[in-house]
Amino acid sequence: MATKIRLARHGHKDYAYYHIVVADSRAPRDGKFIERIGSYNPNTNPATVDLNFERALYWIGVGAQPTDTAKNILSGEGVLLMKHLLGGVKKGAFDQAEAEKRFAAWKAEKDAKNGKISATEAQKKIDAAKALLAQEVEQNKAQAAKLAEKRKAQAEALAAAALEAAKEAEAATAEEAPAAE
Numbered sequence: 001m002a003t004k005i006r007l008a009r010h011g012h013k014d015y016a017y018y019h020i021v022v023a024d025s026r027a028p029r030d031g032k033f034i035e036r037i038g039s040y041n042p043n044t045n046p047a048t049v050d051l052n053f054e055r056a057l058y059w060i061g062v063g064a065q066p067t068d069t070a071k072n073i074l075s076g077e078g079v080l081l082m083k084h085l086l087g088g089v090k091k092g093a094f095d096q097a098e099a100e101k102r103f104a105a106w107k108a109e110k111d112a113k114n115g116k117i118s119a120t121e122a123q124k125k126i127d128a129a130k131a132l133l134a135q136e137v138e139q140n141k142a143q144a145a146k147l148a149e150k151r152k153a154q155a156e157a158l159a160a161a162a163l164e165a166a167k168e169a170e171a172a173t174a175e176e177a178p179a180a181e
Contacts (some may be wrong), residue, residue, distance in 0.1 A: 003034065
């Protein structure tokens with residue numbers, strides 16, 4: 001039986017995530033599988049990969065063929081590098097301790113790079129939030145200025161109406177005063 005390491009799609013229309021599975025090559029994409037060895041969520045930045053490293057290494061070791069995308073994921077997690085290093089140990093090029101040391105150095109470098117990406121993404125989000133806040137403050141100031149103008153115009157209109165009413169009242173009392181004499 002030819003086994004493949006591939007992705008099985010889950011999620012909904014605009015939010016797909018994938019299970020990393022080992023399946024018979026003849027089985028449907030989202031159908032029957034032998035073992036689920038991880039998950040992959042491309043919707044986050046950087047993409048989130050949760051992988052059972054030992055089981056993935058086992059399946060690669062016994063001949064399971066990864067699809068192109070699964071191969072990229074396994075390579076990014078270091079499974080293929082570890083398989084390569086274990087091959088060097090088998091051939092006697094170096095010992096197990098050296099292989100683990102090389103793998104740890106690679107993993108540390110990769111983690112540092114991903115940490116930088118996460119930090120820059122977090123800083124971008126903070127900068128975007130600050131810009132949005134500044135824009136909102138400007139809009140609020142503009143609306144407050146418009147409202148102040150409108151209230152000033154209404155106050156002037158009320159004052160003018162009150163002045164007009166006072167003049168009319170004076171004129172009415174002035175007309176009534178000679179008639180009373």
